[in-house]
Amino acid sequence: MQTDVNNRKIWLDGQIMNVNDAKINVLAPTAQFGLNVFEGIRCYWNDEKQQLYVFRMKDHYQRLLRSIKLLELDCPYTESEMRQALLDTVRGNEYREDIAVRQTIFAKGFGSWGSSGPVGMFVSPIPKAKSSAEYNKKGLHCCVSSWRRISDDVLSPRIKCGANYINSRMAQREALRNGYDTTIFLNELGKVAEGPGSCLFIVRDGILITPQLTDSVLESITRDTVIKIAKDMGIEVQERSVDRTELYIADEAFLCGxxxxxxxxxxxxKHLLTDFEGEITKKVHTKYLETIIGKCEEYSQWLTPVYICNVYK
Ligand SMILES: Cc1ncc(COP(=O)(O)O)c(C=O)c1O
Structure with a gap:
C-alpha cells in the first residue's frame, strides 16, 4: 500500500518508521548549524516495464562520500549500507510513481559545529519530487543575483551540505521578492556560476556551454548527464568560464538538476532569450527524459531497478 506524504515510511539509523515518529535532538549540530551532507536521488517509474529505476545511484553515493570526507564526519555507514537503506525505504513504501529520495548523513547528539560525530543517517522519500515552485515551471524568468556564490576558499560549493543552501536561500528570496522565478549566481571573480539548486547551460551558435567545475558550482550529476548525452548526439560541448553578458546574448539557456x-x-x-524551448534544449531535454525512465539502452548502466535489485550499478 502506498503511503501519503504525512505517513510515509522513512529510514532512520537502521530502522524504518513513520515519518512522524522520527526524532532528533534539538541541540544536535545538524539542527543548530546545518552540519549535514545529503543527496537528492530521483527514482522514475517505467509503466511498460512495471519497474522503478534509481537514476545514477552510484554517482550520488560517490559524491556523498566526498562530502563526508571534506567535512571530516565519522560516518559509520558504508556505500553498500547507504544503498541498501534507500532500496529498503523505497520498497517499504511500495512506490510505483516518480519520486525523489533525500538521503542525509548528519551530526547528531550533543556536539558542536566542530564535532566529527556521532553521525546518523536518514532516508526519506519525497513523493511529489518537485518541492519548489521553480521546479514546476515550463520556462524561467531569471535575474543575476546580487549575492555571490560561495567559493571554494570560503565554503566549498563542491560539498553538498545543508549550510551551503543558506547562500542559495538569500539569492532565491531576493529573486522572488523582485518578481523573478529564480536566479543565477556569479562567482567571486564575477563569472557565471550556477542557480541556487541547479546548474546552467547556455547555447551560442549551436554550441552548448557550461561553467567549468572550478567556477564555484556543485559537481552536478545532471550536468554530467547532459554533457554526455549531448556529446553522444553530436552536439559540441564546452566547459569554460562564462561572462554575465553572454547570458544576455545567448540563443538558448537552461537550468538543470x-x-x-x-x-x-x-x-x-529581462533580456529575452526565447519564449519557448529552444531547439538544442529540446533535443537534450527529450533525450534526458527518455534516459531517466529507461528508454535508452545505451544509458541503461545509469539505472538501478528497485524491485528485483541485486545488481548494483
Ligand atoms: C547548488 C546546486 N547546483 C547544482 C545542482 C544540481 O545537482 P544534481 O544534478 O546532482 O542534482 C544542485 C542540486 O542539488 C544544487 O543544489
Whole structure:
C-alpha cells in the first residue's frame, strides 16, 4: 500500500518508521548549524516495464562520500549500507510513481559545529519530487543575483551540505521578492556560476556551454548527464568560464538538476532569450527524459531497478 506524504515510511539509523515518529535532538549540530551532507536521488517509474529505476545511484553515493570526507564526519555507514537503506525505504513504501529520495548523513547528539560525530543517517522519500515552485515551471524568468556564490576558499560549493543552501536561500528570496522565478549566481571573480539548486547551460551558435567545475558550482550529476548525452548526439560541448553578458546574448539557456530536470531559461535580467524551448534544449531535454525512465539502452548502466535489485550499478 502506498503511503501519503504525512505517513510515509522513512529510514532512520537502521530502522524504518513513520515519518512522524522520527526524532532528533534539538541541540544536535545538524539542527543548530546545518552540519549535514545529503543527496537528492530521483527514482522514475517505467509503466511498460512495471519497474522503478534509481537514476545514477552510484554517482550520488560517490559524491556523498566526498562530502563526508571534506567535512571530516565519522560516518559509520558504508556505500553498500547507504544503498541498501534507500532500496529498503523505497520498497517499504511500495512506490510505483516518480519520486525523489533525500538521503542525509548528519551530526547528531550533543556536539558542536566542530564535532566529527556521532553521525546518523536518514532516508526519506519525497513523493511529489518537485518541492519548489521553480521546479514546476515550463520556462524561467531569471535575474543575476546580487549575492555571490560561495567559493571554494570560503565554503566549498563542491560539498553538498545543508549550510551551503543558506547562500542559495538569500539569492532565491531576493529573486522572488523582485518578481523573478529564480536566479543565477556569479562567482567571486564575477563569472557565471550556477542557480541556487541547479546548474546552467547556455547555447551560442549551436554550441552548448557550461561553467567549468572550478567556477564555484556543485559537481552536478545532471550536468554530467547532459554533457554526455549531448556529446553522444553530436552536439559540441564546452566547459569554460562564462561572462554575465553572454547570458544576455545567448540563443538558448537552461537550468538543470535532479529536482529541476531540464528547464528552459526564457529571460535573464529581462533580456529575452526565447519564449519557448529552444531547439538544442529540446533535443537534450527529450533525450534526458527518455534516459531517466529507461528508454535508452545505451544509458541503461545509469539505472538501478528497485524491485528485483541485486545488481548494483
Ligand atoms: C547548488 C546546486 N547546483 C547544482 C545542482 C544540481 O545537482 P544534481 O544534478 O546532482 O542534482 C544542485 C542540486 O542539488 C544544487 O543544489
Amino acid at each position: 535532479s529536482a529541476m530536470e531540464i528547464t528552459p531559461v526564457y529571460s535573464v535580467d
